[in-house]
Amino acid sequence: MGESNLNQDKNKFHYEKLYANYNIKNILHWINNLDEFLASATTTETSWFALYQRDFKNRIKGKKVLEMGCGDCVNAAVMAALGAEVYANDIANSSGKIVEALNEAYKFEFPIRFVSGDFLLNKLDSKKFDFVVGKAFLHHLELPVEEQFLKETARLLKEDGEARFFEPAVNSKLLDELRWYIPVKGRPSKFYKTDFAQWKKNDPHPDRSFSSTHFENAGKKFFKEVEIIPVGTLERFSRFFKWGSQKNNFKKWALKTETKLPRIINKTLTRSQLIIYRDPFKELD
Structure with a gap:
């Protein structure tokens, strides 16, 4: 557990700093132009395209939704603006400050409730939530912690x-190996060994499996139904x-077209995925 606590401290420090003094101006603009924002985001951005599949936009109205790792609170604000009763959890207290600012600036039907700190220690009421969601959250957890998290998720649903x-x-x-050699914003190429090693040292993500098979097997311990949808x-x-516009047009075409690819190709080559867990086992109460 010592290593787990060290990773959690690294995560907390990283995200406290990232979201400190966050300006909510863009979020307010987006939720005040919600239909326009979602029409763009859900057709050009992988995370929004994935999470909002299967009519998620309309299904959450009036529902209790717990978001894990709410971060900059953009998705929490969008879901609340769509009429959901949102509980937003993050280990970074700076995310709570964003929630406070959003509730002051915008009249949500249900004000967003911030759930501070380690989700596993909060012990929320069983069978409280219609949805539990997370955008790029699970991969921050070491595997033993992920198992505890999924068990708790099943209890709360x-x-x-x-x-x-x-x-x-x-x-x-x-x-996976090739991608480390392609530099992206904030991450140097593996060709530059010293810079890459320094980046890896400060990276808050643990070394663990991100395979679809892993997430499928992990979910089957606590849910009767598991669905993995490749995206990207x-x-x-x-x-x-x-x-x-050229980049966005390509993204829109790509996200729409790749859904028609044979699953064996899509699953093997995808860079991300939507993981859906349904029907939690009753004996987890």
């Missing part, structure tokens, strides 16, 4: 509730375009 997690996918070892097989090539 109503019998007909649903958990949705957007996560990176690594189903090809070759592609073709969209991954958008990084070769410069920022602008």
Whole structure:
């Protein structure tokens, strides 16, 4: 547990700093133009495209939703603006400050409730939530902690509730190795050994499996129904375009087209995934 606590401290420090003094101006603009924002985000951005599949936008109205790792609170604000009763959890207290600012600036039907600190220690009421969601949350957890988290998620969901997690996918070892050599914003190429080693040292993500098979098997311990939807097989090539309309048009085409690919290709080559867990085992109460 010593290493787990060290990783959690690293995560907390990283995100406290990242979201300190966060300006909510953009969030307010987006939720005041909600239909326009979602029309763009859910057709061009992998996380929004994934999480909002299967009519999620309309299904959450009036429902209790717990978001894990709410971070900058953009998704929490969007869900609340859509009429959901949102509970937003994060280990970073700076996320709570964002929630306070949003509730002061915007009249949500249900003000967002911030759940501070370690989710596993909060002990919320059983069968309280219609949805538990997370955007790029599970992959921050070491595997033993993830197992505890999924068990707790199953306990919190109503019998007909649903958990949705957007996560990176690594189903090809070759592609996974190659990606480290391609520099992205904030991460140097592995060709530059010293810079890469320094980045890796400060990276808050633990070394663990991100495979679809792993998430499927992990969920089957606590849920009767597991569904994995690959996202980003073709969209991954958008990084070769410069920022602008051409890039967004490619993303829109790619996300729509890749859903028609054979599953064996899509699963192997995808860079991310929507993980859906339904029907929690009753004996977890």
